[in-house]
Amino acid sequence: MKRFRSLLFPMLIATSARAAAPELTLVIRDHLFFPSTLEVPAGQKVRILIDNQDPTPEEFESYPLNREKVIPGNTKTVVFIGPLEPGEYPFFGEFYPKTAQGKVVVK
Amino acid sequence: MFLVAVILILQEILEAALLLSVLLAVNQQMGPHLAGTRKLTLHWYAAAIVTGIFGAALFAWAMPTVSEWFDYAGQEVINALMHLVVIGGLYTHCLLLQTNARQTPGPHIGAGVALIVVITLSITREGAEIFLYINGIMGTPTAVTPALLGAGLAGGIGISAGILLYYSLVGFSRVVTLRIGLVLLALFAGNMAAQTILLLTQADWMPYTPQLWDTTGLLTEYSVTGQLLYALIGYEATPSLAQAVSYVAAMLLLASTPLFRQSWR
Amino acid sequence: MRSIRQFLLLGALAVLTLFSFIAALRGYQSSMQEAETLFDTQLLDLSQLVANLDVGRVNNDFRLGNNLAFQVWEQQSLLGASHQAPAIDMTPRVQGFDFANFDGYRWRTYARFDEDQNRWIMVAERTDLRFVLAENVVLETVLPILLGIPVTGLLIWLIVSKGLKPLIQLSADLQQKPAHDLTPLQPRETPRELVPVVNAVNGMIQRLGAALEREKRLSADAAHELRTPIAALKIQLHNLAQEVDAHSDSFQQLEQGVERMGHLVEQLMALYRTSPERFDEACVELDLHALAQEVVARWYPLFDAKQQTLELLGDRCLLRGDPFALETLLANLLSNASKYTPEQGRVQVSVLRNADARVEMVVQDNGPGIAAADANHIFERFYRSEHGSHSVPGCGLGLTIVQHVAELHHAEVSVGPSDFGSGAAFRVVFPLQDPR
Incomplete structure (x- = not known):
């Protein structure tokens, strides 16, 4: 029931949830991820701000993380991941996978 | 760029093509056998596909704005909403097909509208990504030809798979087609529900739930078989508890329609 | 299945497309993998070459081409490098292949430790360029498969059409067969x-x-x-x-x-007196108008008794026919008209040549006419309208006889509204005949 209310009042919950999660920034430039390795604490939810500085859209995708999100050119977006077990979780840009490669390292 | 285009477009087109052929096959088997009913003509499907393509273009165009809504959760929220409407549309369609068969002659307008909503939103959701990708590719002249070749190949595979699924479905007797078709529709609704949960978790609108199992070693999601199963029944190598629960719930919703129960009697 | 042709065409094309495209995809993937191995071998060779360079004499202007870069390290000092190489290690000091991002590109790197000189040799190649190079070559092999599908589709369509031709011909023959034609089918070719x-x-x-x-x-x-x-x-x-x-x-x-x-x-x-076999013997040249005159005169008393007017219009119209059968035809139409027209009603017979120069005999009245629901059935044997009054006596064979006789003469019978505002008009149109 509480969850249902949270759907009705998303802004409130989103704001409160965000305050708790550590934030990392991932920049996309020239179809590359900077940094290409993100270090993340284990067992914690993390907010990743993805800043696409290319004029072209990119899609952040990771099979082990179960994440998929389009980032139009010159815009920012947010993806929440975790909590995760320690290990390596590769991600890539689905539109330019030859160059846009990276991984989340959970410690 | 070729393989990227193939994978990207195949992911999107396969799901829509398979859904379309299952809906066509189920509707095909509904009409002539029941007194006084007529099938939904192909015009309904054509209208749905055209509005879907326009919807996809519109959604792609609005994506930069939509992305920023709800503190960067706009994409997930809108997509989740579309998923929920698709589940509702599938439920309504199956419900009204049945009522139609019992009462009024002629195609049921409500069932037709539900069909249009389901197909339109599915194509809008899937197609927007293709529009964004193609639009981005146009800026890189060397990538255009490989990308278009890839799109052609993916389109060919997707549409062929749809045609073969349709002909295999209608090749069965009426009851068997209805059974398989409706089960596939229920699985599809389950897939939509699980994806909704995933989207809301990604946007942090839903709490994290533990992962149930990991079958990556058995079948990866990005293999051809994995993609096909994902498109058909929403195969997920690492599902969370909430995803599994919602999957089953949506399936049961579809299974609760009289048409579904009747087909298994 | 709505259409055999559609099923064969779409089914065959779908199977063909699916398998050839997946094969093309597989081919592409393995060819690309081969190309990767090839490029890696080249990179290995390049590292060998760089190791043998007199790096002391290499300055920053040394150009390998935009797609290649190298570094030579001795401990922490950079002995030599190509112009795009960064100032730091471009790849970790681990022997082997890896990937790295620098100079705004993604690079395939290879690092080797030269034990003789105690140096780290690092070489790199831009992934995007080598990928494009490989892809252009591989795509050349995929292209024909893609372009071949429309051509294949056209050929399958032609083959299916050719294969279905006898079937289509047979169904056309059956469709065109007149209802009374009971001669056996003789298709030109029968698979x-x-x-x-x-x-x-x-x-x-x-x-x-x-x-x-x-x-x-x-x-x-x-x-x-x-x-x-x-x-x-x-x-x-x-x-x-x-x-x-x-x-x-x-x-x-x-x-x-x-x-x-x-x-x-x-x-x-x-x-049943007038059967097709006996028809030819009974056929003579006759004047339909004169024949009508005779029948009208014979039936006049019946109309007079109901105070109905009966008129005959038209002129001499010659045709070949069975006079007795034609008399029966007209007699039946007249009896019908009299029966269904109220007292003091009006009945008109006309025998004329119409605009197509075909002989046309029309019997029309100003009675209640024929309901649309009945129009399709009135020529059936023993059919009696449910709309009309049951008080009218009759056996339901009259119009069947009319049609039977008309068919013997290859004439067309139709029924429609009369020219009198109400009532029915029965029209018998005879075919054009060669003047003999």
Whole structure:
């Protein structure tokens, strides 16, 4: 029931949830991820701000993380991941996978 | 760029093509056998596909704005909403097909509208990504030809798979087609529900739930078989508890329609 | 399945597309993998080459081409590098291949430790460029498969069309076969698969013809056999009239019943007297207008009794026909018109050549006309309208006879509204005949 209310009042919950999660920034430039390795604490939810500085859209995708999100050119977006077990979780840009490669390292 | 285009477009087109052929096959088997009913003509499907393509273009165009809504959760929220409407549309369609068969002659307008909503939103959701990708590719002249070749190949595979699924479905007797078709529709609704949960978790609108199992070693999601199963029944190598629960719930919703129960009697 | 052609075309094309495209995809993937290995080998060779360079003499202007970069390290000092190489290690100091991002690109790197000189040699190649290079080559092999599909589709379509031709021809033959044509099918070419169908249809046509013939003969024989007892019945009735009260209700009804039975038998005889086999013998050159005049004169008293006007329009119209059959046809139309037109009504017969120069005989009245629901059935045997009054006596054979005679003459019968505002018009249009 509480969850249902949270759907009705998303802004409130989103704001409160965000305050708790550590934030990392991932920049996309020239179809590359900077940094290409993100270090993340284990067992914690993390907010990743993805800043696409290319004029072209990119899609952040990771099979082990179960994440998929389009980032139009010159815009920012947010993806929440975790909590995760320690290990390596590769991600890539689905539109330019030859160059846009990276991984989340959970410690 | 070729393989990227193939994978990207195949992911999107396969799901829509398979859904379309299952809906066509189920509707095909509904009409002539029941007194006084007529099938939904192909015009309904054509209208749905055209509005879907326009919807996809519109959604792609609005994506930069939509992305920023709800503190960067706009994409997930809108997509989740579309998923929920698709589940509702599938439920309504199956419900009204049945009522139609019992009462009024002629195609049921409500069932037709539900069909249009389901197909339109599915194509809008899937197609927007293709529009964004193609639009981005146009800026890189060397990538255009490989990308278009890839799109052609993916389109060919997707549409062929749809045609073969349709002909295999209608090749069965009426009851068997209805059974398989409706089960596939229920699985599809389950897939939509699980994806909704995933989207809301990604946007942090839903709490994290533990992962149930990991079958990556058995079948990866990005293999051809994995993609096909994902498109058909929403195969997920690492599902969370909430995803599994919602999957089953949506399936049961579809299974609760009289048409579904009747087909298994 | 809505269409065999569609199924064969789409099914074959879908299977072909699916498998050839997936094969192309597989081919692409393995070729690309091969190309990767090839490029890696080249990179390995390059590292060998760089190791043997006199790096002391290499300055920053040394150019390998934009797609390649190298570094030579001795401990922490950079002995030499190409112009795009970064100032720091471009790859971790681990022997082997890896990937790295620098200079705004993604690079495939290879690091080797030269033990003789105690140096780290690092070489790199831009992934995007080598990928494009490889892809362009590989795509050349995929392209024909993609372009081949439309051509294949066209060919499959042609083959399917050719294969279905005998079937389409057969269904067209069946469709064009007139209802009364009971000659067997003789298709120009019959593939083995269609032989049973043609044989079955021909067998059915034969049995149908025999059954129809039997039915005809039975009816004609029955009618003929019934004539004598009915005649006897009439004489008995006449005799009976002397003995009992001829004006009693029961007697009147008995008389009417016998009368109606006699009429029915006469009509049945008329229907089967004119058979196609005997038609040619009975055919003569005649003037339809003159024939109509005769029939009208004979039937005039019936109209006079109901104070109906009966007029005959038209002029001499010559055609070949069976005079007796044509008389029966017109007599039936006139009797019908009189029956269904109220007292003091109007009936008109016209025999003319129409705009196509075909002989046309029209009988129209100003009665109640024919309901649309009946129009399709009135020529059926023993059909009596549910819309009309049941008070009108009749057996339901009249219009069947009309149609039968018209068909013998290859004429078309149709019914429509009359020119009098209300009522029906029966139109018999005879075919054009060669003047002899």
